[in-house]
Structure formats: C-alpha cells, structure tokens
Amino acid sequence: MDSLQKNGLITEELNVYYGTNHAVKDINLTFPKHTVSALIGPSGCGKSTYLRSLNRMNDLVEGTRVTGKIWFEGHDINDQGEDLQQLRRRIGMVWQKPNPFFKSVYENVAFAPRYHGMKNLDEIVESCLRKAALWDEVKDRLKDSALALSGGQQQRLCIARTLALGPSVLLLDEPTSALDPISTAKIEELMFDLKKDYTIIMVTHNMQQAARISDQTAFFLLGELIEVDQTKRLFTNPKQKKTEDYITGRFG
C-alpha cells in the first residue's frame, strides 16, 4: 500500500488485445508522482495503446480486451465498477493534434467544469490558463474563437482544458509532433512546471525530447517493455542491446 500512496500510477501485467492482435504484452511499470515519464519505441510498438489503457480509453474501441491491473489512488481502475467519467477527470488525456472545441477560448476551459456544476468559472479559467502558460497571450482574447489561436497556443489551450477537470495524472500522446520548434519548446518548458503538481506520462517519437524533459524513459518494442530506467541512464548506459540499437539509430 505504501508504494501505491507514493506512486501516481502502477500497471501490473497489463495486456491489450485488438481481436487476435496482442498489442501490449505484460507491461509492469510504475509512474512516480510528480515525474515525467517518456514512452519511446518504433511505430506500431504499442505505446499509444498502452497510454490509452491508462484511463480506459481503449474501452471505446470495439473488439478490445484488456487484462492486468492498473493501480491508481489505492484501487485497480480495471475493476468493472470503475466510474469512467470520474476516472477520466482524474487521468486526463491530451492528443497529438490540438483539438479545441469550436468555441471561444474561455468556453474551451469553462465547458466541462460548468457541465460538472462547478462554480467560480472565471477563477478556474484564469488559473488553468496560467498553469498552461497561456494566460498572458490570451487574457485579452477570451471571447475569440479558439480556432484563431496558433497551433501551439491551441495545444496549450487543450492542456488548460484538461487541467480544468482537476486531474492528478496527464497522459500526452505525442503532444508536440504537430508543432513548430518554438511551440514545442514552450510545451516542453510547461512540462517542467506541471510536474510539480501532476504525474505526466508522454508518448514521444522524439528521443531528444524524451532526453530533455523526462525523468524516466520506457522503451517499447513489438508490444513488449524492453527496458525502463532513469532517462539519463537509459540514454547513456542502456542495459539491453535492443535499447542501445534503437537509441543509436540502428533501427526504428
């Protein structure tokens, strides 16, 4: 129980199947609170599938079967009785392409808290936009359409929208792959600030990015976890030959 309290999330022998395709195989991983974890590996190795299983998004994909345990806040979220709406408030997801609602900047952040009956929407909007390092850029444009923002601003707005639901874990699926280098740098800086309050788990194709911003890195290959370690160690002194081959560019 002690480790469950200390850690944000733990998966035990997690498997995901799409029909007969065994996409994620027996993954044991621990995500300590207030750290950034990067999931790396070549295309199709199961990173996104694994990430989506962490807040039960794979339940939405027909024909998917998940086995194993995911310990979060003292219980296994794969239990049948799990309240999925509440779960997805506590474990929020940000996607690869910024996908703001066709609404104003303000409404993008206020929409879900209002739906859940939360009060003080102005305060929530300001605080989430500040946490997402966007407030100064949009405080005079709150009524403008979110679609008028740049791609990088839209992605930070999507992060603010996720924060508005009060998560403790943030799942990010290649959050910067559609962004230019300056917007990417802003999101990377933001990760440093956000990890003070949140546990962050991020899929990235970009090994330099994993090396720059994550505390631990997990290397996936063909649905298996090949190696997980502190990021510096994994990139400088990998234990597995397959990891070394991947990070030195021999395949991928």
Ligand SMILES: Nc1ncnc2c1ncn2[C@@H]1O[C@H](COP(=O)(O)OP(=O)(O)OP(=O)(O)O)[C@@H](O)[C@H]1O
């Ligand atoms: N919705 C789905 N339905 C059926 N099979 C899927 C689905 N999503 C992924 N898969 C399969 O699961 C396996 C893992 O895919 P996944 O997208 O998780 O890998 P990935 O490492 O995230 O790849 P990429 O880096 O290209 O996004 C692949 O064989 C893929 O074809």
